[in-house]
Amino acid sequence: MPAARDHEVILRLTAASMNHRDLWIWKGQYAGIKFPIVPGSDGCGYIENQRCIINPGISWGDNPNFQSKHFKLVGLPEDGTFAEYVRIPKENLFAAATHLNDEEASTLGVAAITAFRSLFVRGQAKRSERLLICGIGGGVALFALQMALLTGCEVYVSSSKQGKVKQAIKLGAAGGVVYSEDSWDKNLLEMVPDGFDLIIDGFAGSNASKYLKLAKPGGRICFYGGTGGKMNDLSPQILFWKQLNILGSTMGSPLDFQNMVDFVNQHQLKPIIDAVYPLKDAEKAFIRLQQAEQFGKIVLKVA
């Protein structure tokens, strides 16, 4: 049982959702990792009778444009939410939305705030704009898809798997491509000859240079991750002539988190859950996450 310090409370967890960050920690591959550590950034639980969710970003600081040097996530360096109890700063607790059960509410953490900031705060997505959301199936991409559709955007997707593209189209996406297609970028341009107002991506790597060609003049390309590694072969001529914007985004400020929660409530957004495992089967959940077969969030049921 953790002990609360000043401005902290102890949350009794009922559900926790997983992120890739947890997988990297589990595999010992996260920068600055120190054992022992309880991973887990997202959670839903109770303080007495109050049902709460966690804003996993601690000490953002005063500047809405970027996080302070003291910024950290729940779940490293301090113990996280894959547990019965977690110690959390009071200000990081938000009321859980009444239209969501505990498992659904627990997913509104890292992925939802990352999607919200990338899409709206950094990407400035607006009704009727045409978007490309890459790597559909992952938590951030799916939240971005749902939020963009609820905003009235026309959304295309990309994925490594045909099945995930089909599932996204069922959810309301206008179309999509599979990376294994020889010229997925040209196929996208055939679907959308004018290009995209906004591209949301967490891969970067060899895909990044293609986004410059896929973007409309004045378009925005927002990266919230970089699992594909360094970006190469980017044409400055395309960048300046099309007046493009390449934007980095990570997590979100406390105000972003409040706005995300308000958006979810206002639109009665229902997070997409891939699977729920009991906490004791966390290893199975990690393996599911590692296999990258999921479409939606993987949740641990704590109690």
Add this chain to the structure above:
Amino acid sequence: MPAARDHEVILRLTAASMNHRDLWIWKGQYAGIKFPIVPGSDGCGYIENQRCIINPGISWGDNPNFQSKHFKLVGLPEDGTFAEYVRIPKENLFAAATHLNDEEASTLGVAAITAFRSLFVRGQAKRSERLLICGIGGGVALFALQMALLTGCEVYVSSSKQGKVKQAIKLGAAGGVVYSEDSWDKNLLEMVPDGFDLIIDGFAGSNASKYLKLAKPGGRICFYGGTGGKMNDLSPQILFWKQLNILGSTMGSPLDFQNMVDFVNQHQLKPIIDAVYPLKDAEKAFIRLQQAEQFGKIVLKVA
């Protein structure tokens, strides 16, 4: 003698300033070039007794964020300002600033509007911010330096030549580095450990990845050119974790041009002139531009 069409006038030129674009046209290396062509985008001259300068961007269009597909510059595909007379749309003429002589006024074309939009419209430079302006000595970089200093920014510079860094410091730059130094980027970080709010660059190429490290969290990196070619080795992790903005900028809207002219008038900005040649010695002027020894604009005196 060109003939004016609808909404056009004939400007009698007295001075014209050179840009790298003219050099590429002169060398036959410009995309879409068709001969014969009179190059030259910038100019000062007279319509009867009215002294005017030229906004070299024609048909920008309605969107302040990017130029229309019909956008073109004076001097290709239609004849330009290295001549006694040029045909110009009426709306592209602006009153010449009274504190400038014809040669000085003629420099307020491509370079000045490119600098103004990169610095203020795209780069959002503000008083007290710390800037890095790369490739000092060229027309855009020098206008950006002067405009940034007049705004109250602290400006550092880079150049291929030590002498140009020294000249920039005389103008008010806080410091600078020479690219031939082994670790010019690390030397800059020693001068400015917190990094730069805004970096203005027209080279890109192998320098681009270093700018990600030199930028402050939330910083902006604005490219108005790409003579260094493709950008490689850009870290998406630095981009998203520092919430950076990589922005492309070219030329400027008619409103940007008006605001640039107003800025020059309000601050009584005096453009820096490297050399003035009579029009008949244009070849010497082109050679001077090609040698990249200049510090300031190269001007042709027409009459």
